[in-house]
Amino acid sequence: MNTENVVTRFPPSPTGTLHIGGARTALFNWLFARHHNGRFILRIEDTDKARSTREDTEIIVESMKWLGLDWDEGPYFQSQRTEIYAECIKKLLSAGKAYYCHCSQEELDQRRKQAKDKGLKPKYDGKCRDLNLGKAPGAVVRLKSPLSGTINFKDLVKGVISVDTEELDDLILQRSDGSFTYNFAVVVDDSKMGITYVIRGDDHVNNTPRQILIYQALGEPLPHYAHLPMILGPDRTPLSKRHGATSVLAYRDMGVLPHALVNSLARLGWSHGDQEEFSIQELVDLFSLTHVGKSAGIFNMEKLLDLNGKYIRAEDDARLADLLLPFLADLGCSGLDKEQVKGAVRTLKPRANTLVDMAQGALFYFKAITYDKGADEKFLRPELLTILEDLLAELKIAPEFTQKGLEGVFSALLEKHQIKLGKIAQPVRVALTGKTVSPGIFEVMEVLGRENAIKRLANAISHIKGKKANG
RNA sequence: GUCCCCAUCGUCUAGCCAGGUCCAGGACAUCGGCCUUUCACGCCGACAACACCGGUUCAAAUCCGGUUGGGGACGCCA
Numbered sequence: 001m002n003t004e005n006v007v008t009r010f011p012p013s014p015t016g017t018l019h020i021g022g023a024r025t026a027l028f029n030w031l032f033a034r035h036h037n038g039r040f041i042l043r044i045e046d047t048d049k050a051r052s053t054r055e056d057t058e059i060i061v062e063s064m065k066w067l068g069l070d071w072d073e074g075p076y077f078q079s080q081r082t083e084i085y086a087e088c089i090k091k092l093l094s095a096g097k098a099y100y101c102h103c104s105q106e107e108l109d110q111r112r113k114q115a116k117d118k119g120l121k122p123k124y125d126g127k128c129r130d131l132n133l134g135k136a137p138g139a140v141v142r143l144k145s146p147l148s149g150t151i152n153f154k155d156l157v158k159g160v161i162s163v164d165t166e167e168l169d170d171l172i173l174q175r176s177d178g179s180f181t182y183n184f185a186v187v188v189d190d191s192k193m194g195i196t197y198v199i200r201g202d203d204h205v206n207n208t209p210r211q212i213l214i215y216q217a218l219g220e221p222l223p224h225y226a227h228l229p230m231i232l233g234p235d236r237t238p239l240s241k242r243h244g245a246t247s248v249l250a251y252r253d254m255g256v257l258p259h260a261l262v263n264s265l266a267r268l269g270w271s272h273g274d275q276e277e278f279s280i281q282e283l284v285d286l287f288s289l290t291h292v293g294k295s296a297g298i299f300n301m302e303k304l305l306d307l308n309g310k311y312i313r314a315e316d317d318a319r320l321a322d323l324l325l326p327f328l329a330d331l332g333c334s335g336l337d338k339e340q341v342k343g344a345v346r347t348l349k350p351r352a353n354t355l356v357d358m359a360q361g362a363l364f365y366f367k368a369i370t371y372d373k374g375a376d377e378k379f380l381r382p383e384l385l386t387i388l389e390d391l392l393a394e395l396k397i398a399p400e401f402t403q404k405g406l407e408g409v410f411s412a413l414l415e416k417h418q419i420k421l422g423k424i425a426q427p428v429r430v431a432l433t434g435k436t437v438s439p440g441i442f443e444v445m446e447v448l449g450r451e452n453a454i455k456r457l458a459n460a461i462s463h464i465k466g467k468k469a470n471g
Numbered sequence: 472g473u474c475c476c477c478a479u480c481g482u483c484u485a486g487c488c489a490g491g492u493c494c495a496g497g498a499c500a501u502c503g504g505c506c507u508u509u510c511a512c513g514c515c516g517a518c519a520a521c522a523c524c525g526g527u528u529c530a531a532a533u534c535c536g537g538u539u540g541g542g543g544a545c546g547c548c549a
Contacts, residue, residue, distance in 0.1 A: 011549090012549095013548085013549050015548085015549075045549065047548090047549080048548060048549065050548095051548075051549090105546095105547065108546090108547085109546095112545090112546090115472095116472070116473095116545095117472095118472090119472050119473080120472080120473075121472080121473050121474075121545065122472090122473090122545060123473095123545065140547055155476095158476070158477090159488095161475070161476075162475090163474070163475065164474080166474095167473075167474050167475085167544095167545080168474095168545090169545085171546095172546085172547055174547085175547040176547060177547080179547085181546090181547070181548090181549090182548070182549045183549090185549095186549090202476075202477090202542080202543065203542090203543055203544080203549095204543095204544095204549095205475065205476065205543075205544080206474085206475060206476090206543065206544035206545075207544080207549095209475090227476085229476095229477080229542095230542070230543080232542085234482085236541075236542090237542095238542080238543090264483090267483065267484080267498090268483065268484095269483090269484095271483085271484055271485065272485095273485065273486095273497085274484085274485060274496070274497040274498075275497090275498095276483090276484095276497075276498050276499090293483095293484080294476080294477060294478090295476095295477050295478060295541095295542095296477070296541085296542065296543095297482085297483065297484085298482060298483080299482095299483090300482050300483050300498095300499060300500085301482095302482080302499055302500055303482075303483065303498070303499040303500080304499090305499090306498090306499060306500090307498095307499090309511095309512090313512075348511095349512085350510095350511055350512035350513085351510065351511040351512070352511090410508095420508090421508050422508060423508095424508085425508030425509070426508070426509060428508085429508075429509065435509090435510095436509060436510080437509055437510040437511085438509070438510075439509095439510085439511085440507095440508070440509085441508065441509085442508090
């Protein structure tokens, strides 16, 4: 790949959220442009007025921003470019490269069906092609494409693809309502915007020969093409709502770090030897179309979560605390002490794969606890009363309420009572957190702070006494 | 139906273009172990794949042909 002018684009249609398939297409276009110091353009393809919505446009923009895929131009809206398309139609018409077709939709459907029944390709039969018809209500404009020949193009990921023009028909460029079709608008925009590399999903390979025909009719130079393999759901069918969390924002809300998602998406279809983890800069530096695979793949959720856990562990505590705050707020914790949240983050990092996990795991620090039933029965037992009361007394006078200092307090206590840590670790854990699973009890105590830790231990002691009195 | 594309562990993939160094490497998941105050983290190990059939060749995961399987397209959707 030489260092010619590289301009790529991402052209989503705002008829749904940005899902991970689209996000990966956007990512590869972005990476390719950044790698080559080129430009990356965002274009909203809203030619389908009935299905395009403003909310979806906003979701797409928000998703792109969250992923960190910044664009150099746009967003452009196809709905605002109709004069440009109309101009091109005029040119094609007067050059004899396009024509009006008066066939009604019903007629076409019927003829298509007939062709199909006869085992023929259900394509337009060219009825109006040479009739030299004029503009009329209900008429569409079709491309007058060559009757014979072969279209060859070199796909940067799939290699040479060739299609016989007989497979193609005279596709509609402008609809009877005056609006323009996808294939036409794309070509006009790509050529007007100077797009040099069209990187898109596999599902467009069949469109490419048609679009090439339009380029040729327009007399514009062709871009390079690269078609990315599809992303499939676990059932090997194309991604859809059925597959649950597929929208980019759903991953954000799940507590996935954008870096982790970007990394995962990059590794789905692209590789750099055995390397699994990449910084964004590395991705930009190393990305190349030559290492994009050809076959469709299934998005591996477990692997994303694992990677996310790794990035959480690698992330700075203070930054993580900031990221965690909104998730804690969702769980009803607000107005928290930043230092304490930071402490909580530190203790939870190794055991959280998402920010949601982490927020849930941190809840006991910030909210009143209740004892899990089984934990209560199993560990908060009367025979521990003496030791726990002794512990409480020692904690009150411990010189340093830090992980290290507390270790000292405990080892003295164990020595004194001639017991092992195993005997009281779980009871203390339950007293402090209400659960049998938590970060280490010393770090928990440190983050909780002396006052809180003492209060919880005292509560547990009176709870045990209450049980004793009643039972 | 016609055309286009694809095919390595359960999953993502390396290797394939320039055939031997591959009885196929890494990662996730799974299973075992170590560490250990719980759960994790971390570390160590195990399981597990070249879709099939032919051809070329001294030699094929790698090249060629076919078969099967999967995906896509054939819209006044994008």
